[in-house]
Structure formats: structure tokens, C-alpha cells
Amino acid sequence: MERSSPHRRGNFSFKNVNISGSSSIDLETIGINQNGPELGPALKNLKFKGLAGDFRLVDGQLQSSIFEILNVNGRGERRIGFWTQKNGLSKRMLDETNSTKYCTLNTCLGPIIWPGDSTYVPRGWEIPTKGKKLVIGVPVKDGFREFVNVTFDPTNKTKELTGYSMDIFKALLNELPYLVPYEFIPFAMPNGTGAGTYNDLIYQVFLQNLDAAVGDITIRANRALYVDFTLPYTESGMSMVVPVKDGRRKDAWVFLKPLTWELWTTSVGFFLVIGFVVWLLKHRINEDFRGPPHHQIGTSCWFSFSTMVFARTSLSSLLTVQQLQPAINDVNHILKNKQNVGYPKGSFVYGILRELGFDDHNLKPYHSPEQLNEPFANWSGNDGIVAAFDEKPSLKSFLAKYKIM
Incomplete structure (x- = not known):
């Protein structure tokens, strides 16, 4: 059985096939378009904008949209x-x-804003979706800024944090397989001065007002009761620095110091032997070694003397090498004579010096290397200090700038 409908422009007619015995969902039951030859040219020029973009055909091929x-x-x-x-x-x-x-x-492409309002591509499997940053406390101090240096700009109310400890912290974060957002908070008063000691800073971490603290913080037993420390990255421990004295002689006869009497006797003996050998070989063929006896003796001695004096020796190096010795070798000597010593203000070093037996009037605090160098310059006077106690990294930084004699 076949059925067709009249052809009209703009409409499509189908020739139905016999569907007896077939399922209504069979593909063979679909009608055949009577206007197939006109369908191709119609679709070739068809263009429209859909949900996926512009729809258009070029040479029978669907073109990708923008x-x-x-x-x-x-x-x-x-x-x-x-x-x-x-x-x-x-x-x-x-x-x-x-x-x-x-x-x-x-x-x-333009910049992508990732979850957490970050422009950095998240690393690892965990993405900071809440945008919470670690609050890192940083100590603020006047001197020894090679490790931590906080600079405030009152104009635009910004701060710059530099130093060896800060570089170590940033380098470690860059090695992590995921992104850790953080924010440095200087442990300071509104006027920019320090808000307390290192113990006070650590206690703020214990109270969870800070997530962590970064700086030249020494690992101490009492501090380890409140917080956990990372592995040390600098030499730790307390040390003492004292002035030095030069043990060299300063008089005009210092060149005679390395010459003993045995060396003098040997030198004079070789001096005479060389002069005699030269005269014996030269007086027959060289007119300079002839004449009166005193002339021959003088010429021979002068030749021997010139070979010894003008020859290059290592005597000068023995006289120019500094022979430096510490002015004080023992802490007990300082305690016995009740001499002044320096210590960094606000440091745990003060408690150790008090335990050793130092009196308060003999303890002179300092804030910076410059303040430490001034009393050392007058170490033999009443206002000076004969020694300074501090952590090894700080003392090495001080000795790199100043030479105490």
C-alpha cells in the first residue's frame, strides 16, 4: 500500500511503505522524502544560530563554531x-x-581566577576552596637584620619582609606539591616597634592567634613545651666573643727576633767561608780581587754579604703574620674581677648569664651590632665590656663587620 500527498513548495511529502507486520519503532517504517534532490541545496545555504553557536555548512561539511x-x-x-x-x-x-x-x-587567554581568589594554579589534589591563609608571625627587632628584616612604609602602610629566614621559608613552600596560601604578620606595635620577646611570639602560636612563626628563633627546652620546631638550618648554641691583642713586638729591632745566637754564629761562619772561596777562585783572573790585602778582604766580604742580603727569603712573612691572642680566656676570670659583659636585650642569654653568677650592674644590653661595637672600643674602661655573649649566627654576623682589638 502506498500513499502520497501532493507536492507543495516549502512542504515535504513522504512516500509511506507497507508497515504491515512491522513494529512501529522499526527504522524501515520511516517514510521516504519525495523532495530529496531539493533538500541538499536547501541545507547547503542554511545558516542559523543555535545553543552551540553558529550552524553552517561549507561544501557539505559542518563548520566548527567559535x-x-x-x-x-x-x-x-x-x-x-x-x-x-x-x-x-x-x-x-x-x-x-x-x-x-x-x-x-x-x-x-586572560588571567584565570582559581578557587580561593588566587591567580596561581593550584598544585596537588587539595584546592583551597575557602580562601583561608596561614597567618605567619615574624619578629621585629632593631639589629642583626640579616636573618629577619621588617621595613614599614608609613606612606602607603605597606611592609617588606626580607632576610635569610624568610628566604628559607619561601623556598620550602615552593618545594611542596600543593599551594599553601599564607600571610606574614609582623609581631609589632602600631608604631612599628617590637611587641615583645621571642617567647611572647611563640606563646601567641600556642594560643592559636598565629598559625606559625618564622625567624631566627632558637630551639629551647621551655619553648618546645608550647610549640613544635622544624629542623635547625643554622648553627645553634651560645658563644662568647672577646677582644684580641697582638703579641708582636713593635720596636725597631723586631727583625732580630727570629735570629738566635746559634743562627748568628752559623751565618757569620758561612759568610767568611763564601768570601774566602770567591777570593780563591777570582783573585787570579779578576782585577777587582787584586791589590792590597785590605782591598782583597773588603771585596770578598762585600760579595759574600751581597749574596746573603739581597737573596729572597721568607723572613718577612714571619714578621708580618699577626700573632693574635684573646685578651680573656676564661669566664671565671670575668666573674672574679666583676667586669662588664654584653648581651642581646630581650634574649634568653640574660637568664643564662644570671645563672652563671653575673650581677645586673655588670650586664650591658645591646640591640644592634653598632651598639655592641661601641663598648668594645672602650673595653678597658669603666663603661666598656670585655666580652659579649650571644648566639653563634649573630656573633658571626657581628665579626664579619667589625674587628675588635
């Missing part, structure tokens, strides 16, 4: 670029005549 790339963050979205089959990725819409090279890099 895809818009969106950055979705939370409930908002922002356009960061486009993708086309010809140009690849681009920040702006490009037409067909554009000759830009094909780009597949993310640099061809």
Missing part, C-alpha cells in the same frame, strides 16, 4: 578568551582574515 571560554568561580563567570579551529586560543574575537599563528598556550 567557542567562548568562560572562567566560572562560585556563582559568577567572566570571559577569558575564545577558541576557533583556525586560530586556536585568543583573548579576543578574530575574523576569518586574521593571520595570527595557531595558539594552544594559556598565555593566549
Whole structure:
């Protein structure tokens, strides 16, 4: 059985096939279009804009649309670029005549805002979705800024943190397989001065007002009761620095110091032997070694003397090497004579010196290397200090700048 409907322009008629004995969902039951030859040219010129973009056919092939790339963050979205089959990725819409090279890099797109309002690509499997940053406390002090240095700018109310300890912390975070957002908080008063000692800073970590603390913080037994420390990255321990004295003689006869009587006797003996040998070999053929006896003796001695004096020796190095000796070798000597010593203000060193038996009036605090160098310059006077006690890294930093004699 066949049935057809009259052909009308703009409508499509179908020739139905016999469906007896067939299922209504069988593909063979679909009708045959009577206007098939006209369908191809009609679709070839068909263009429309759908949900997936522009729909168009070129030479019977469906052309790819221009895809818009969106950055979705939370409930908002922002356009960061486009993708086309010809140009690849681009920040702006490009037409067909554009000759830009094909780009597949993310640099061809606008900046992407990742969860947590970060422009850095999250590393690892955990993405900071809540945007919570670690609050890192940093000590603020006047001197020894090679490890931690906090600089405040009162104009725009910004701060700059530098130093060896800060570099170590940042380098370790860069080695982690995931991103850890953090924020440095100087442990300071509103006027920029320090808000307390290192023990006070550590106690704020114990109270969970700070997530951690970074700086030249010494590992101490009492501090380890409140917080956990990382492995040390500098030489730890307390040390003492004292002035030095030069043991060299300063008089005009210092060149005679390395010459003993045995060496003098041996030198004079070789002096005479060399002079006699030279006279014996030269007086027959060299007129300078002839004449009266006193002339021959003088010429021979002068030749021997010149070979010994003008020859290069290592005697000068023995006289120029500094023979430095510490002015004080024992702490008990300082305690016995009740002499003044220096210590860093606000440090645990004060408690150790008190336990050793030092009186308060003999303990002179200092804040910076400059303040430590001044009393050392007058170490033999009443206002000076004969020694300074501090942590080894700080003392090494001080000795790199100043020479105490």
C-alpha cells in the first residue's frame, strides 16, 4: 500500500511503505522524502544560530563554531578568551582574515581566577576552596637584620619582609606539591616597634592567634613545651666573643727576633767561608780581587754579604703574620674581677648569664651590632665590656663587620 500527498513548495511529502507486520519503532517504517534532490541545496545555504553557536555548512561539511571560554568561580563567570579551529586560543574575537599563528598556550587567554581568589594554579589534589591563609608571625627587632628584616612604609602602610629566614621559608613552600596560601604578620606595635620577646611570639602560636612563626628563633627546652620546631638550618648554641691583642713586638729591632745566637754564629761562619772561596777562585783572573790585602778582604766580604742580603727569603712573612691572642680566656676570670659583659636585650642569654653568677650592674644590653661595637672600643674602661655573649649566627654576623682589638 502506498500513499502520497501532493507536492507543495516549502512542504515535504513522504512516500509511506507497507508497515504491515512491522513494529512501529522499526527504522524501515520511516517514510521516504519525495523532495530529496531539493533538500541538499536547501541545507547547503542554511545558516542559523543555535545553543552551540553558529550552524553552517561549507561544501557539505559542518563548520566548527567559535567557542567562548568562560572562567566560572562560585556563582559568577567572566570571559577569558575564545577558541576557533583556525586560530586556536585568543583573548579576543578574530575574523576569518586574521593571520595570527595557531595558539594552544594559556598565555593566549586572560588571567584565570582559581578557587580561593588566587591567580596561581593550584598544585596537588587539595584546592583551597575557602580562601583561608596561614597567618605567619615574624619578629621585629632593631639589629642583626640579616636573618629577619621588617621595613614599614608609613606612606602607603605597606611592609617588606626580607632576610635569610624568610628566604628559607619561601623556598620550602615552593618545594611542596600543593599551594599553601599564607600571610606574614609582623609581631609589632602600631608604631612599628617590637611587641615583645621571642617567647611572647611563640606563646601567641600556642594560643592559636598565629598559625606559625618564622625567624631566627632558637630551639629551647621551655619553648618546645608550647610549640613544635622544624629542623635547625643554622648553627645553634651560645658563644662568647672577646677582644684580641697582638703579641708582636713593635720596636725597631723586631727583625732580630727570629735570629738566635746559634743562627748568628752559623751565618757569620758561612759568610767568611763564601768570601774566602770567591777570593780563591777570582783573585787570579779578576782585577777587582787584586791589590792590597785590605782591598782583597773588603771585596770578598762585600760579595759574600751581597749574596746573603739581597737573596729572597721568607723572613718577612714571619714578621708580618699577626700573632693574635684573646685578651680573656676564661669566664671565671670575668666573674672574679666583676667586669662588664654584653648581651642581646630581650634574649634568653640574660637568664643564662644570671645563672652563671653575673650581677645586673655588670650586664650591658645591646640591640644592634653598632651598639655592641661601641663598648668594645672602650673595653678597658669603666663603661666598656670585655666580652659579649650571644648566639653563634649573630656573633658571626657581628665579626664579619667589625674587628675588635
